[in-house]
Amino acid sequence: QVQLVESGGGVVKPGGSLRLSCAASGFTFSDYYMYWIRQTPGKGLEWISYINTGDNTMYYADSVKGRFTISRDNAKNSLYLQMNSLRAEDTGVYFCARDLRRKVSSWYMNFWGQGTLVTVSS
Amino acid sequence: QSTLTQPRSVSGSPGQSVTISCTGTSSDIGAYNYVSWYQHHPGKAPKLIIFDVNARPSGVPDRFFGSKSGNTASLTISGLQTEDEADYYCCSYAGSYTFHVLFGGGTKLTVL
Numbered sequence: 001q002v003q004l005v006e007s008g009g010g011v012v013k014p015g016g017s018l019r020l021s022c023a024a025s026g027f028t029f030s031d032y033y034m035y036w037i038r039q040t041p042g043k044g045l046e047w048i049s050y051i052n053t054g055d056n057t058m059y060y061a062d063s064v065k066g067r068f069t070i071s072r073d074n075a076k077n078s079l080y081l082q083m084n085s086l087r088a089e090d091t092g093v094y095f096c097a098r099d100l101r102r103k104v105s106s107w108y109m110n111f112w113g114q115g116t117l118v119t120v121s122s
Numbered sequence: 123q124s125t126l127t128q129p130r131s132v133s134g135s136p137g138q139s140v141t142i143s144c145t146g147t148s149s150d151i152g153a154y155n156y157v158s159w160y161q162h163h164p165g166k167a168p169k170l171i172i173f174d175v176n177a178r179p180s181g182v183p184d185r186f187f188g189s190k191s192g193n194t195a196s197l198t199i200s201g202l203q204t205e206d207e208a209d210y211y212c213c214s215y216a217g218s219y220t221f222h223v224l225f226g227g228g229t230k231l232t233v234l
Contacts, residue, residue, distance in 0.1 A: 035223075037168075037225075043227070044125070044209075044211060044225060044226070044227045044228035045160070045162075045168070045211050045213075045225040045228065046125075046225060047213075047222065047223035047224070047225060050223070059222065061222060062222075095167070095168070097168075100170065100173060100179075106156075106173070107156045107158070107213075107215040107223055108156075108158050108170055108173040108213075109160075109168075109170060110170040110173075110179055111167075112167035112168050112169075113167060114166070114167055115167070
């Protein structure tokens with residue numbers, strides 16, 4: 001069955017960096033667009049970024065543009081999120097998710113991981 | 123880049139129906155039919171329950187119904203069950219200029 005397992009969260013000081021990973025299994029990873037979404041305290045879900053199947057098209061929310069970088073390694077069935085210049089408001093649970101449809105972006109996420117907690121605090 | 127507007131909470135008794143609204147703009151909900159809804163039990167992975175405004179993924183019961191009128195989308199849950207108690211988020215594509223995805227602020231459904 002489809003599984004997405006995030007890792008790499010933790011506590012980091014403002015201005016610091018973290019790299020999140022998402023290990024995918026149970027489907028042909030290279031066939032699907034992938035997303036990062038976060039849930040911040042009191043603010044609900046927020047779309048962060050998405051990447052196409054070929055690792056050559058990426059989009060970011062304005063709140064993270066220039067600080068976060070999404071990437072993928074199809075050979076390792078893995079999705080990544082490099083987070084730099086972290087701020088207190090980046091604190092939250094970060095989810096990776098898979099698109100509903102193969103080889104296209106449907107803008108729907110039908111499989112999600114359990115999330116990894118990122119805390120930005122001095 | 124703003125969020126879609128949802129009521130913070132709704133409630134209903136088992137067997138009743140509730141409707142959750144989601145208000146956007148003519149640039150997102152009003153412009154596209156890429157509207158979806160997610161059910162989130164805290165501590166678990168969010169679950170897609172509605173896509174394409176009113177389509178249900180396999181396994182989602184037909185008690186969940188999505189609709190859209192103008193800039194507002196709605197989720198109606200009929201025959202409320204205790205396991206429906208969760209947070210519900212609407213979501214919309216926000217256009218090919220930004221390629222952004224917008225979520226609503228979330229609505230806490232309490233089944234009394």
